[in-house]
Amino acid sequence: MTIAHHPDEEALAAFAAGTLDEPRSVVVAAHVALCPHCRAIVAACEQVGGALVEQAAPATPRAGALDEALARLDEAAPPSMVVREAAPDCPAVLAPYEVGRWRWIGPGVHWRKVEVPESEGTRVFMLKAAPGSSLPHHGHSGVEWTCVLQGAFSHDLGRYGPGDFDAADNTVDHTPFVEEGNTCICLVAMQGDLELRGWLGKLMQPFVRL
Known part of the structure; x- marks a missing residue:
């Protein structure tokens, strides 16, 4: 598997930190799990961060802090956490989250919600599109990050296969086309809404909110 598209180094550094x-x-995380190149960058960032922490001057302990820490050790241990596994058709990074059922949103296209807490209007979902299908021509009102888990799609900015990372914002309009041969499944973090273009898009817009 050759991965051609990656998050920028600023995003990887923020992820590592x-x-x-x-x-x-x-x-x-879904991309890093599939991409040795970005995994190495994240590991390097974590090493740098760890070195900076070690070099930082130690803080002066607050009076009574040791007694409080020892008292906490005497408290009953919390019950063991249940380790969840991701659903069979989900990446391992989704194991901690509830994932909804697939819902039809258009010809050959299905969507399922991932219960990740929203941040500044950014939410997470999975998108599944049949071979040979396409998404309507659209723009974005915010930032959209996508990791391809299976299959491949193409648009004006290139081809995106398994492991590839695609970033779009309000300057990008595109019409993703899914390649023949395999269903395309993606994990998406999207801020704001899709902005469908054309007369058909305007008719569909009131009914589409991923």
Whole structure:
């Protein structure tokens, strides 16, 4: 598997530092799980962050902090957490989250919600499109990050196959076409709404909110 499209280094650094919002972190995590190149960048960022923490001057302990810590150790241990597994057709990064059922939103296209807490209007969902299908020509009112999990699609900016990462914002209009041969499944973090173009898009717009 050759991965040609990646998050930028700023996004990877924020992901490594834990400062990226949760919806986008989930999509970046799905990409990093599939991409050795970005996994190495994230590991390097984490090493740099760890070194900076080690070099930081130690804070002076607050009076009584040791006694409080020892008292907490005497408290009953919390019950063991149940480790969940991701659904069979979901990436492992979705194991902590509830995932809805597939819903039809157009010819050959289905959508399912992922219960990741929204951040600044950014939500997470999965999109499944049949071979040879296409999404309507559209723009975006905010930022959209996509990781391809299966299959492939193309638009004006290139071809995106398994593991590829696609970023779009309000400057991008496109019409993604799904390649023949395999269903395309993507994990998406989207801020705002799709803005459907053309007369058909205007008719459909009131009924479409992913």
